[in-house]
Amino acid sequence: MSRRFQTIIFVTLLLASVAMSVVLWQLRERAHQRLLAGQDSAPTQAPAVAASEQATLLVANDSYNSLLTQIQSLPLPQDPGARARAVLGKLLDVYAAPGAQHPVPGGGTSIAAVFLLPAISSTQAGADSTARAAGSPGNQLAVVNLTGAFVASHPSGIETEMLTVLSICGTLHANLPTVTQVRFLVDGMPRATLAGHADLTRIYLAADAVPTEGVHP
Amino acid sequence: MRWIEKLPGHASMLRLLPAIIIAGVTGSIAGAQAPPAPAAPTPRFVVVLDAAHGGDDGGGRFGDQLEKSLTLAMSVKLRSLLAARAIPVVTTRESDANIDLDRRAEIANHANAQACLSLHATESGAGIHLFVSSLAPAPASRLMAWKTAQGAHVTRSLALAGVLNSAFAHAGMNVTLGRTSLPAVDSMTCPAIAIEIAPEFSASHAKGASADDAGYQARVADAIAAALLEWRTEANQP
Numbered sequence: 291m292s293r294r295f296q297t298i299i300f301v302t303l304l305l306a307s308v309a310m311s312v313v314l315w316q317l318r319e320r321a322h323q324r325l326l327a328g329q330d331s332a333p334t335q336a337p338a339v340a341a342s343e344q345a346t347l348l349v350a351n352d353s354y355n356s357l358l359t360q361i362q363s364l365p366l367p368q369d370p371g372a373r374a375r376a377v378l379g380k381l382l383d384v385y386a387a388p389g390a391q392h393p394v395p396g397g398g399t400s401i402a403a404v405f406l407l408p409a410i411s412s413t414q415a416g417a418d419s420t421a422r423a424a425g426s427p428g429n430q431l432a433v434v435n436l437t438g439a440f441v442a443s444h445p446s447g448i449e450t451e452m453l454t455v456l457s458i459c460g461t462l463h464a465n466l467p468t469v470t471q472v473r474f475l476v477d478g479m480p481r482a483t484l485a486g487h488a489d490l491t492r493i494y495l496a497a498d499a500v501p502t503e504g505v506h507p
Numbered sequence: 508m509r510w511i512e513k514l515p516g517h518a519s520m521l522r523l524l525p526a527i528i529i530a531g532v533t534g535s536i537a538g539a540q541a542p543p544a545p546a547a548p549t550p551r552f553v554v555v556l557d558a559a560h561g562g563d564d565g566g567g568r569f570g571d572q573l574e575k576s577l578t579l580a581m582s583v584k585l586r587s588l589l590a591a592r593a594i595p596v597v598t599t600r601e602s603d604a605n606i607d608l609d610r611r612a613e614i615a616n617h618a619n620a621q622a623c624l625s626l627h628a629t630e631s632g633a634g635i636h637l638f639v640s641s642l643a644p645a646p647a648s649r650l651m652a653w654k655t656a657q658g659a660h661v662t663r664s665l666a667l668a669g670v671l672n673s674a675f676a677h678a679g680m681n682v683t684l685g686r687t688s689l690p691a692v693d694s695m696t697c698p699a700i701a702i703e704i705a706p707e708f709s710a711s712h713a714k715g716a717s718a719d720d721a722g723y724q725a726r727v728a729d730a731i732a733a734a735l736l737e738w739r740t741e742a743n744q745p
Contacts, residue, residue, distance in 0.1 A: 352631045352632050352633075353632075353633065355632055355633075355636070355683045355685075392631075445567065445629075445630065445631055446566055446567030446568070446574065446629065447567055447627070447629030447630070447631050447632070447703060447705070448627055448629070448636060448638055448687060448689070448701055448703045449629065449631065449632045449636045449638075449683070449685065449703060449705070450629060450631040450632065452685070452687050482690070483690075485567075486560065486564065486566050486567070486574075487627070487689065488687070488688070489688040489689060489690055489693075491690075492688055
């Protein structure tokens, strides 16, 4: 009786093993087919990379309380908005690098977007007389949208915050001369200050930040 | 009585009549004996000290200390020094309280001060950073826009920055002058300066005392007090 029972169990297990082998074989074949299909849809041409161009960065230096001009070679897209974002990304990469003279964590990903709009006219500028001067036709207002993480990690202080703001304004104007006014948003929303000091509610004049050699803000 | 109640204006007049007569007689006597009217008194020299940040706004961090504590300590120290020199002081905060930026400007404007100092501290940079509003000079008028009220006083603010610069230079400190836009300062209707205390650097660019160093703060406070004395002398000159 027990021997017969053992035989039945053995046969059952043997049949289960054979069935599982068949299923596994079929799954392997399907995976192989999927892999081949994936290879067929892979790109056959390398994506187009923009040619490297020279960009002018106005890099802040905390030790000398100034902005210094630095020429960098980097791929720049043709679209002005994307171009502005690429240049500012490079500027913030410089600040995030070890041993930076104006250390600010975050890097290039801290620029969420840059929008270029027609510069605000004298009537729209209202009481802001400085903004009125830069509102001529053909000039542009750059709206720089910073990430909340960048703002949260920015060192606090009047001078360090002003250097960051002015270096962004000056770098934009140096590479896109039509940009004469700059406004800042943080995560798409207006914010009172950068890190407790520099006013982010006002319109900055980009040309004011551009030095010949170095500038004290 | 009913007649008086129905005509309260007349009733008040009747009640006040003796006082009016006495005042008239006294006034006429005083007028007869009064010497010629003296010249208008010199406006009181008042200084406003605005210790930046406070409450849940800690400002920058210095190790285990926050900027709000340093600015308050500096404000208290400076108030004592100025009081010893008979200079009245109005402070925007005396404790760890979060004062709105507009409220700070309101306090300064109500004080009708001859100098308004916004005190800050930072770990970056070196020496003393003096900031004047970046607003363009504008003529004073009875009605001024709140956000650009400092425009009418920016020329005097630049003069005050010059006096402070001289005092710090005299004390052997490295000074950086700048123009910036600070919401509270831009709304002040007095000569206004933002003073940011950064770590002291020696001539060899070796890092010296930090902004939270008590001795360094005392020297900075002494220099500011000396500058304000000089400013008071200039303000009192015709």
